[in-house]
Amino acid sequence: MKISTLETELKDRAKAAFSLDDAGMAGFSLSAPPPHVKADACIAWPISSAKLLKKAPLQIAGELKDALGEEFGAQTVPPGFVNLNFTSAFLFAALKELEKPGCYARPEYAGEKINLEFVSANPTGPMHLASGRGATLGDSLARIWKELGAEVATEFYVNNVGRQVEKLGLSLKARFEGKEPPEGGYQGDYLKDLSAGLPKEAAGWTDAQFSDYAVAEMLKLHKADMAAFGVKFDRWFLESELHQAGGPAKALATLRERGMAYDKEGAVWFGSSTELESDDKDRVLVKADGRNTYFLNDIAYHLNKFSRGFNRLVDIWGADHHGYVPRMEAAVKALGSGAFRVIIHQQVALLRGKEVVKMSKRAGDFISLKELVDDVGVDACRFFFASRGPNTHLTFDVELAKKKSNENPVYYVQYVHARITSIFDNAAAKGVDPAAGFDEAKAVINKEERALMLKLLWLEKTLADCARDQSPHHLTTYLTELAASFHSFYDQHKVLDPENREVTAYRLFLLKSVKGVIARGLALLGVSAPDRM
RNA sequence: GUCCCCAUAGCUCAACGGAUAGAGCUCCUGCCUUCUAAGCAGGCAAUCCAGGUUCGAUUCCUGGUGGGGACACCA
Numbered sequence: 275m276k277i278s279t280l281e282t283e284l285k286d287r288a289k290a291a292f293s294l295d296d297a298g299m300a301g302f303s304l305s306a307p308p309p310h311v312k313a314d315a316c317i318a319w320p321i322s323s324a325k326l327l328k329k330a331p332l333q334i335a336g337e338l339k340d341a342l343g344e345e346f347g348a349q350t351v352p353p354g355f356v357n358l359n360f361t362s363a364f365l366f367a368a369l370k371e372l373e374k375p376g377c378y379a380r381p382e383y384a385g386e387k388i389n390l391e392f393v394s395a396n397p398t399g400p401m402h403l404a405s406g407r408g409a410t411l412g413d414s415l416a417r418i419w420k421e422l423g424a425e426v427a428t429e430f431y432v433n434n435v436g437r438q439v440e441k442l443g444l445s446l447k448a449r450f451e452g453k454e455p456p457e458g459g460y461q462g463d464y465l466k467d468l469s470a471g472l473p474k475e476a477a478g479w480t481d482a483q484f485s486d487y488a489v490a491e492m493l494k495l496h497k498a499d500m501a502a503f504g505v506k507f508d509r510w511f512l513e514s515e516l517h518q519a520g521g522p523a524k525a526l527a528t529l530r531e532r533g534m535a536y537d538k539e540g541a542v543w544f545g546s547s548t549e550l551e552s553d554d555k556d557r558v559l560v561k562a563d564g565r566n567t568y569f570l571n572d573i574a575y576h577l578n579k580f581s582r583g584f585n586r587l588v589d590i591w592g593a594d595h596h597g598y599v600p601r602m603e604a605a606v607k608a609l610g611s612g613a614f615r616v617i618i619h620q621q622v623a624l625l626r627g628k629e630v631v632k633m634s635k636r637a638g639d640f641i642s643l644k645e646l647v648d649d650v651g652v653d654a655c656r657f658f659f660a661s662r663g664p665n666t667h668l669t670f671d672v673e674l675a676k677k678k679s680n681e682n683p684v685y686y687v688q689y690v691h692a693r694i695t696s697i698f699d700n701a702a703a704k705g706v707d708p709a710a711g712f713d714e715a716k717a718v719i720n721k722e723e724r725a726l727m728l729k730l731l732w733l734e735k736t737l738a739d740c741a742r743d744q745s746p747h748h749l750t751t752y753l754t755e756l757a758a759s760f761h762s763f764y765d766q767h768k769v770l771d772p773e774n775r776e777v778t779a780y781r782l783f784l785l786k787s788v789k790g791v792i793a794r795g796l797a798l799l800g801v802s803a804p805d806r807m
Numbered sequence: 808g809u810c811c812c813c814a815u816a817g818c819u820c821a822a823c824g825g826a827u828a829g830a831g832c833u834c835c836u837g838c839c840u841u842c843u844a845a846g847c848a849g850g851c852a853a854u855c856c857a858g859g860u861u862c863g864a865u866u867c868c869u870g871g872u873g874g875g876g877a878c879a880c881c882a
Binding site: 597 | 814874
């Protein structure tokens with residue numbers, strides 16, 4: 275029985291015993307006890323439900339203990355916890371369940387078709403290091419949601435039309451002609467490199483051809499950068515595709531139909547006098563000069579996503595766009611096609627020496643993602659970005675990241691995988707059958723083994739936490755803790771013992787589970803699980 | 808001016824409103840004749856300030872202080 279199954283089971287028993295409805299059971303959950311408590315799992319619900327039940331917590335705990343029966347070793351502890359202690363038979367059975375494919379799927383994700391858009395950096399320059407944060411967050415979340423049973427498509431929106439793209443083209447043209455980029459153009463050296471590769475015919479190109487060329491080249495770079503970062507998008511959606519399909523007109527028509535667009539002062543506005551409006555003020559969709567605003571294009575893009583069959587859209591944006599969230603949410607809600615949510619992550623600032631500098635593509639002052647990955651490695655980068663919540667404001671000290679790359683906790687976790695692989699290699703060399711059976715009832719589980727087993731079972735909860743908080747950082751914390759449990763075990767107990775086949779057999783079984791969870795956890799983070807280090 | 812985010816150990820980060828606030832890095836003390844010392848065991852060290860809600864607050868609310876960001880018929 276898995277932890278989640280057990281939780282549901284115990285919840286049902288409590289629900290019946292206390293004659294409560296689902297709302298009354300809302301706070302009921304199993305959790306890992308703090309380190310100093312000698313128990314395998316704990317329930318704090320008796321304390322939190324005291325008011326509802328109008329009883330003393332400890333009394334509720336007592337009644338809950340009786341309702342749960344003997345099989346999970348329930349104990350009451352003041353002020354009102356119920357602690358559980360599992361039998362070894364339970365632990366072995368639970369571990370075996372974790373080997374099944376799809377064992378982490380949860381019912382609430384079945385049938386979810388999620389479109390997750392992230393990074394979507396403008397194709398006006400190399401991708402900088404800050405994009406690594408959004409990429410890590412989006413890619414890991416997508417993988418975690420899939421593990422939980424959702425259908426997820428990842429998408430990168432490419433702004434390949436508009437003013438910035440024109441400026442990019444003009445800047446490239448200037449470089450080609452040996453001039454400095456125009457006012458407000460792109461100053462970075464990458465355009466010098468790009469112009470060196472231009473064909474001779476470029477001398478006769480129109481401005482638009484320079485733009486197209488530059489965007490196509492930047493897009494190639496972005497795709498290569500993302501691939502090198504272990505991030506694969508299911509679709510790179512070009513804004514030009516949207517216009518070719520008449521997307522903005524469709525979106526406008528939809529909004530008009532739903533009474534969410536009106537004309538004023540020669541422009542078309544989003545909003546209405548009704549309660550549907552949740553933004554603070556109305557916004558322009560079509561300017562008085564007849565051109566669409568970017569807002570309308572964005573609405574059209576989201577309508578396009580819905581039209582492809584997704585019932586849930588999720589965008590990941592940097593905090594510099596947070597002011598845009600209310601109006602997009604209001605607009606997408608106005609489309610009436612499905613759920614939409616924006617995940618905001620804070621910006622990455624760059625520490626150069628002792629100065630915090632703002633990275634700017636236009637000024638050409640930034641550290642590229644490629645440069646960082648080349649120096650530090652994908653694994654260390656991704657683990658580093660994944661290990662903090664989206665709301666943390668992080669300053670990236672590049673020198674420190676390069677210098678201390680070996681001190682990144684990612685190696686601590688990967689080392690577990692390498693050590694276990696090595697043990698299995700040695701088992702083969704010594705003629706030990708790694709799949710030998712053992713008598714579960716006779717296995718005497720020591721303290722370190724028990725800690726490892728329990729830790730493995732809590733991965734389920736960790737993934738649920740990641741989904742709840744929309745962040746993979748719980749997973750990095752979890753893996754680090756699991757690694758600590760393993761290294762501690764490894765140091766105290768030898769696995770391969772020809773004198774004791776039984777112990778060897780069940781330790782190998784346990785280590786296979788540990789290896790599996792480490793590999794799975796790292797895979798969810800887009801980090802490799804090396805066999806040797 | 809209005810709005811959003813943040814403040815935990817010397818540094819970088821954790822902690823569904825729960826029990827004695829956890830890690831990593833740094834510093835100090837030990838441990839390789841045995842499956843990989845990128846490791847283990849131990850030590851030093853923290854919730855910005857003032858109120859409030861609660862049986863219980865790092866967590867929620869109000870007000871400060873300090874830092875980051877956003878406020879276009881730009882894209």
